[in-house]
Amino acid sequence: MEQKIDYLEIELDDLKQPDTKQVIEFFNLLVKAVKAKLVYPSSSKLPEQFKGNLIKKTSSILEKIEDLSFKISSNNITYGNITVYESSSRTENFAHVFFRDGIVGLHFHPGIDDDEMGRFVDLLARMMRTIYIDDDLATLLWEENFQYISYDLIDEDFEIETFEYSTNTFKTDINPSDDDIQSLFLDEAHIKFEDDDTDTDQQKEGINLHGSAYARMPQESHDFLSRISEFSKEEKEQLADLLATDVSFNHTQYLLTVIFEILGMEKELSGYIEVISFIGKVRDSYIASCDFSSASSLLNRMHELLDVLKNLKSSRVEKIEEFFLDCASKEKIEMLTQTLNKHKDIDTEGLENYLKQLPWAAIDPLLSSLGELEHYQTRRVLCKVLIELGKDHVDIVAKGLDDERWYVVRNIVKILGELANPRVINYLKKTIKHPDYRVRKETLAAAAKMNTNESVDFMIIALSDPDPKIQLNSLKLLTEKKYTRAFMAIENIIKNKKFKDKSPEHIRDFLEAYAILGQSKAFAYLKTLATKKYFFPSTNEERLRLNAVNALARIKTSEAVRFINKLASGRNKKLSSAAMRAIHIKKKD
């Protein structure tokens, strides 16, 4: 019997004090949930999973204990006598995040829900990520107003009273004497005598207002005050609207409105310059926080202002222009680049709108930035912007072609191609010989967009490029656009002894292009190739012959048509079937 009682007592004790292992596990889950939030991107489901595990654990542990309380010092966190967390690191120290802001105790109470725990984890992750200068954990915890998480805070400023101001600062020597009180009553009697005929207390409906000032107030004010405690339905609704409007207070829009109002108020140039410098500061803060939409709105406002003032040619216009030059400076673009590399979820539309408003002076630093940007999406935006900014500044954009990095040069060639300016071709002459085939390929594409004699020359040059893919690309472009000037160049290539050793695709495409661009001029040579007799033809020679037949079908002259039909009905089975196939393909085309 006794044993049974002991057993029950032990059981009760167990229920009162949760297994320390469980507490340690709970704390580990808390740390893991915070770290997951720090490590994984917002799109990942893992942080939510960790949070879910933590919430489950919290509920089960709080079923056993009313208050789950931890003590915090600079390097460790304890539950009773058990250390649940320890770290001597200054940068990744969970305990220190609390301790540095004076939080020495942390309590979790029954009733905590997913939302509260989730907000707590998010808040800790924010504080772990960076040292907040503007806020500390204590102020943020206060703002969150958690219902089931509480904390012990030591505020030294409050504990140790070292204020300059104290009760004595406000005590005065002014104290009434009995004489003062006597004269008060005398004055009162005098007033009463003077005002005897008037009723100083306007006693009507509502609150009774005693006081000479109240007696003198206009009727409208009196009505307002006598019904001060009554709120009509409309008034309640108006108050609710007032609060609701404030909830949607737009900080960015407000700041822009105020700062431009102040700029407009400045009478002195020095004040005007000061406000412009503030606008610069605001712009920098928007960029640092990746708020490109606001940064773009800011530049837009500056452009509007410039449009209004530009005819004045005053110093104020100069200052705005200087502001824009500052936006375009190397230093500012480098700052922007660093910010873009730090963040993954960029508002690309806002970024594009911002960059498009920069002056052409930004082209040079933006070209440097192009080589530094780590994310594809931001490079893409930058290229789009440089196409816009570079329209009338081909020479500046082309400076970037000297960059040692092939990918920068390729992007610049692409931009130059999009500019569709005939002057671009001169720069492409340089890049068509670039050691990297990707640059040469882009050059070819850029040249094709020009549609000039010079661009055709480019494509003809590219037919002899060391890279077979570029040769074929070039050939394709020339054939598509029917640049007959390329005929001679192609003829030279196919008449080369080594031509037969090229890849099957190469031989087919070149002979086809030769036929399409040369037509009657190409007939004789292709006929020769198709009918040439070999005693023991090699595979390459055989391939050359069959591809020549195929190419002949592309010549539209009657002589060529007759010839191909003759081949189709001839005895040579290989030539016959090749000709029939070519005729068939031609018909299909």
Next chain:
Amino acid sequence: MTNPPQKDIEKEQQETEEKFSLLGLEFFRNFYSTLKTASLYEANNNRYISRANKLRQLIAEIFTEDSRLSFVYKDGYFFLNNFRIKLETPDQQIGEFFKEKFNELKISGFNIFSRADSREIDKFIFSLTHFKLPNEDDDAFELFKEKLDSLQIENVVPVKVSDREDDSKGTKVKDETSKIRARKTFFKAINVVQEIITQAKSGNKINLAKTKRVVQAMVDQIIEDESTMVELTILRNFDNYTYVHSVNVCVLSLLLAYHLGFDKKRLSDLGLGSLLHDIGKINLPPDLINKPSAYDEMDWEQMRMHPVYGVKTILKTRGTDRSSIRAMSVAYEHHITINGGGYPELLQKRTPCLFAQIVAIADTFNAMNSGRVYQKRRMVGDEIITNMVNRAGTDFNPLLLKVFINTIGIYPVGSVVKLNNEEIAIVSRTNPDDLENPEVKVIADRDGLKPQIKIIDLASEEASNIHIQNVIDGDKYNIDPANYIDLD
């Protein structure tokens, strides 16, 4: 089986929250009306029966959502089943009633379980209404619990104010009375303002975390015991006018916003903005600030620049974070009137933002109540209220002013008044339920100064024959209300 999508869960949560928020407000008002009716009528009276029936229907509706009804007050807010009840401005008076009632019984609220029948609920209502503590030193909670047990009320359970609720707040200074905490917070705030101004003058960054901590402590103090904080706003010190004025404006702004139903985050932002509302004055010549005579047009021209200087100072010494932009809005617009007038003169007139509207009221009130440097005489309470009411709709938002007067009273704290029984008193506390009859400290009568100060709540039954007859200009008779505040 698939889990419901996250969006659906969120939507469901939002709907539950909205539902409980509405039910909460309805319960809050209905329960109050029932208690008030119970204080006047017997349980078998038709008026009570009708009122109680309404309440029962509401409770039954809540039980369809949950098997328990939990009504508690915590950290300045009321909750129904853990959902915050969003009170409207006129509900604040009811809130004060519950706070006082709960505080008296040392409870934070109560739980009603679905097993409770209507008789149990009625018994609980009457117990709550009529319970009186025999002695001040008695354990109110235990006695109240005993009373409920004796009436066999098992399914309506009061919730004791836990140690946690007493101790867990951010600003912890154990074993101190609320008054000492209020005083410490107030003086600390003055110190912080001084520091801010020194930092701003030297162009250094303002320590926002420190400033926010003191603001948050003030909010906590207002939630806990607003009257003590309000009483401190009558302190004045001409040598440090700017610092004291900033803190006073902060307290009064927070008070108004708290009664409007601001949440803690917004109270914190407003507090910061109101502390910094005059920061632009650091750019004005000290001679102008301390000018002993009235301002001429040239002086005013300079003075009218301080809102713009305020924005510049905040931009220089802070960043463009949300709190700082809010502070800027207050510094810039607190002299712009509700009809778009005032200063700075805007090219396109617009209504100032809500924060600035609130601070404008608090600023004007405090300026008149403490007396400026050049005009050391403070205006008399009824003069101030009259002045402000006359400007409602042109200078101030009339609705906000109405809420403000409801919180500070028609005889603001510090007003020197003559009572109809020929006694001279100082208003020490406003009664939100009875603005005509505040709590006063009697300091003198026809025979001269009283040896012992007597506190009378003019709204109480004992003082039903006493009322305010007139408002007195205290300065004229060397009566400084600040000397009657219990600061030690």
